[in-house]
Amino acid sequence: MFGGKPAVRDASLEFPTNTVTAIIGPSGCGKSTFLRCLNRMHEMVPGASVEGKVLLDGEDIYEPDVNPIELRRRVGMVFQRPTPFPTMSIFDNVAAGLRTHGHRKPKDLGERVGSALRGAGLWEEVNDRLDASAVALSGGQQQRLCIARAIAPQPDVILLDEPTSALDPISTQAIEDLIQDLKAHFTVVVVTHNMQQAARISDFTAFFYLGELVETGPTEDLFTNPKQSRTEAYVTGRFG
């Protein structure tokens, strides 16, 4: 809720471990807002509030004794526009999440950064210039760097908010493939306004419309045999 007006209502979703769930729906329907409630990022907006529960491994993240910092170590997020920290090198960018949670030994950091970069499919391209500035990378590489940064602290869940809408088709393809690899180790939730992308990459899909969760289910079922008429209208392109 923002300042008393609900942006998203009556949403109830499950995200099974090691799967990719896509959240689709037209612009402004509350997808990003919903996503941000999952790692308490909506708290950045003054006047925002949440009713209900979000359970991570059975525990509500909105309990008063939950530390948002610790929560964000377990639930990582990647945004639409690549946002490498411009004053840091590639290595320092990936290590940022590690350093802020207490990892300091150079050897430890080196290993974790290396495995995060491999996990993001970026190791081959940057291992010879880890000290170079992160902003010298291309858009697609920067986004993969942000993914590496998000996975370095080894979270349980990764939230991606339209991760490819600012990228060219080749980088988009690379990241879609990457998401398939990621689900082996993480639970992934992707918000996308591109239906075809959702159909390509996800196991489960949730359709939001005007702030309401209209329908959710296995991706194939939702696209080929939707139960709600609004869902059918959206996935067949009758409105966008």
Next chain:
Amino acid sequence: MMNRRDRRRLFSRLMTTATLAAALLAVLPLFLIFAYLVFKGASSVNVDFFIQNPAPPGVSGGGVANAIVGTGIVVGVGSLIGLPLGVGAGIYLAEYGSGKLAYTVRFVADVLNGTPSIIVGVFVFTWFVRPMGHFSALAGAVALAILMIPMVTRTTEEMIRLVPNSLREAALALGYTRWRTSLAIVVRTATPGIMTGALVAVARITGETAPLLFTALGNVNFRTDVMEPMQTLSLQVYAYAVGPFPEWHRLAWGAALVLVALVLTFGIAARYATRAKYEAN
């Protein structure tokens, strides 16, 4: 009779020429001043000028060594006071500045920015020099700091506001605390801009004269103690320029040239040192 297209082209060319002329006219005074300073002051500037103190009245020669060092000390101490306060206030306003207190601070800073520097000098005289019982370089530094703080606060705030919000979000989503986000990410990113603002402010106060009249007062001797009155290049120029001796007037031009050259060199060196190191894609 011209057709519409030709009329448009002519108008466009006219406006381009007019704005170019305006730009040239705007920078012309700088070049004229500097050229005139070199013309009038070059004759006074030699090695002795830099290493000797002012000569007694009536005696020719002498230099501005004490003034150069004095400028360094007063501006240095003033910056030591003014820069941390100004940058700190700027960070506060930019990162946490939405309440009543922030509004007040911003308003006061804007008003202070417009206060005549001589008033600041009188203020420091009343509240600093009088209780202390004597003039001092420290009082001069305080006056300069007061002038500097609103400038630095506003430019710091502007530079920090330029940092895109997406960077803050990315840091918070990673588990950074609000403080760490502000300092390690946002301020770090805005540092080149903040430094430029700080250096501009330092260059501004280097040339200030009026507030130093009632605080540092000036000194014919070479001094480095901040608790004593001290000479600066700006005060030296003033003292020589209103003096009765033609010799003094000649030396005033020399001192003015040195002052301007100092500020120019400092500015250029500062721009060079803070140039963007990374080219963004």
